Amino acid sequence: MSENSRDSKRGRRGRGAADAPRLSKAGFFMALPPILIVLLFVGVPVVVALAFTLGFTGGLNEIVSLVGQNVHSADNWWGTLAAWADVFGDDQFRSNLIVTVLVTIVSTAVVLFMAIGIGLYLRLRGGWLANLLSALAVVPLFIPVVIASWAILTFYSADGFIRSVLATIGVEGPVWGYTVVAIVIGSVWTSLPFAVLMVASGLQSIPDAIIEAARDAGAGFLRIVFSILIPMAFVPIVIAATFTAIGVIGSFTVPYFTGPNAPTMLGVMLTSYFTSYNEPQQSIVMAFTIFIAASAIGAFYVWANFRSAKDQGRV
Numbered sequence: 379m380s381e382n383s384r385d386s387k388r389g390r391r392g393r394g395a396a397d398a399p400r401l402s403k404a405g406f407f408m409a410l411p412p413i414l415i416v417l418l419f420v421g422v423p424v425v426v427a428l429a430f431t432l433g434f435t436g437g438l439n440e441i442v443s444l445v446g447q448n449v450h451s452a453d454n455w456w457g458t459l460a461a462w463a464d465v466f467g468d469d470q471f472r473s474n475l476i477v478t479v480l481v482t483i484v485s486t487a488v489v490l491f492m493a494i495g496i497g498l499y500l501r502l503r504g505g506w507l508a509n510l511l512s513a514l515a516v517v518p519l520f521i522p523v524v525i526a527s528w529a530i531l532t533f534y535s536a537d538g539f540i541r542s543v544l545a546t547i548g549v550e551g552p553v554w555g556y557t558v559v560a561i562v563i564g565s566v567w568t569s570l571p572f573a574v575l576m577v578a579s580g581l582q583s584i585p586d587a588i589i590e591a592a593r594d595a596g597a598g599f600l601r602i603v604f605s606i607l608i609p610m611a612f613v614p615i616v617i618a619a620t621f622t623a624i625g626v627i628g629s630f631t632v633p634y635f636t637g638p639n640a641p642t643m644l645g646v647m648l649t650s651y652f653t654s655y656n657e658p659q660q661s662i663v664m665a666f667t668i669f670i671a672a673s674a675i676g677a678f679y680v681w682a683n684f685r686s687a688k689d690q691g692r693v
Contacts, residue, residue: 431663432457446658465663470640470647475667477558477641482627485565489622490615492566493573497611498603501581502589512578519571523564527635530564531555556638564632569625573618580614581607616682624672644668 426438433452435443443449450460465471496515500508518526533539535555544551554560584607592602608615633643648664651657 427662428666429457430659431461431666433460442658445656447656449659461659461663465660465667471644471664473641474644474647478627478644478668479671481558481561481565481633481643482623485562485569485626486619486623488562488566489569489573490577490619492570493577493618494608494615496574497578497581498607500578501584501607502599502602512574515574516571518567523568523631524635526567527564527632530560530567530636534560534563556636558637558641560636561633561643564636565626565629568629568632569622573622576614576618576621577611580611584610613682613686616679620675620679623675627671627675628668 430439430442433450434457435449435451443451448464450458450464452458492515496508496511500512531538534553535541536553538555541551541553554563588606588610589602592606597605628645629643630645630649634646634649637643637646644664644667648661648668651664652661
C-alpha cells in the first residue's frame with residue numbers, strides 16, 4: 379500500500395472522529411423538541427398532581443382545592459398522606475382494586491393464549507383457515523369500543539341473544555351482562571387485535587430453516603413450540619402482554635358500560651369520585667395507583683428488551 383493511500387485513510391478516520399461529536403450534538407437538538415413537549419404537557423401535570431395528592435394546595439392546585447370537597451392540606455414540609463389514607467382505608471376501593479388486578483390478569487392471560495394459538499397455527503399450518511382466524515382476530519380493531527360494549531350486553535344480558543336462543547330449546551343460559559365476566563369479555567375483544575398482530579409478526583420472522591432443522595433432529599410439535607418458537611418470539615409476546623395489561627388496568631369504557639356498579643374497575647371509580655362526588659384529591663390518588671401498577675408492568679417490558687439486547691450482544 380502506498381504512502382499516499384495510508385495518509386488518505388488516516389485523514390478519513392480523523393475527519394470521522396471529528397464529525398462524531400457534531401453529529402451527536404445535532405441528533406440531541408433534533409430530539410430535544412419532542413422531549414420538551416413531553417416534559418411540559420405530561421411531566422409537569424404529573425408532578426403537580428402528585429403534589430396535590432400530598433396536600434400542596436397552592437399554586438396551580440389552588441382552584442381545584444377550593445372547588446373540591448374533602449381536600450387535605452399539607453401539615454408537614456413534605457406534605458401529608460391523609461388523602462392516601464382515605465383511599466386505601468376505604469373497603470370499596472380495596473375490593474375494586476382486587477377486581478381490577480384480577481380482570482387484568484385474566485384478560486391478559488386469555489388474550490395471550492388466543493394470540494399465541496392463532497400465531498402458531500398461522501406459522502406452522504397456514505392455509506385458508508389460519509388466514510381466516512387471523513383476519514377475524516383483527517376485526518375488533520375497526521369497531522368502536524362503545525358499539526362493542528353494547529353488543530356484548532345485547533348478547534349476554536338477561537334478555538340477550540344467548541339466553542333467548544337457549545330458551546327455545548329449554549336451556550337456561552348464563553347472565554353475564556353487567557358482571558365482571560362481561561368486563562373480561564370486552565377487554566379480550568378490544569385487546570386481541572394488537573396482540574395477534576404483534577405475536578404473529580414475531581413468529582413469522584423466525585426462519586423456516588431453524589424449524590426444519592429441529593424437525594430433522596427429531597423434535598416434535600411441542601418441542602418446537604416451547605424450545606424454539608416462543609423463546610425466539612419472546613420480545614413480541616412481552617410487548618403484547620404489557621400493552622394489553624396496561625390497556626386493561628386503566629380502561630374505562632368497557633367496565634363502565636358492561637360491568638356492575640360494585641365492585642368495578644378503578645377507572646370507573648376514580649371518574650365517579652372526580653365528577654359525581656367532587657373529590658379530586660382522592661381520584662388523583664386512585665389515578666396514581668393505576669400509574670404505579672402500569673409502571674411496574676412497563677418495567678417488565680424494559681427488562682425483556684434489555685435481556686434481548688444483551689443476548690444479541692448489543693449491550
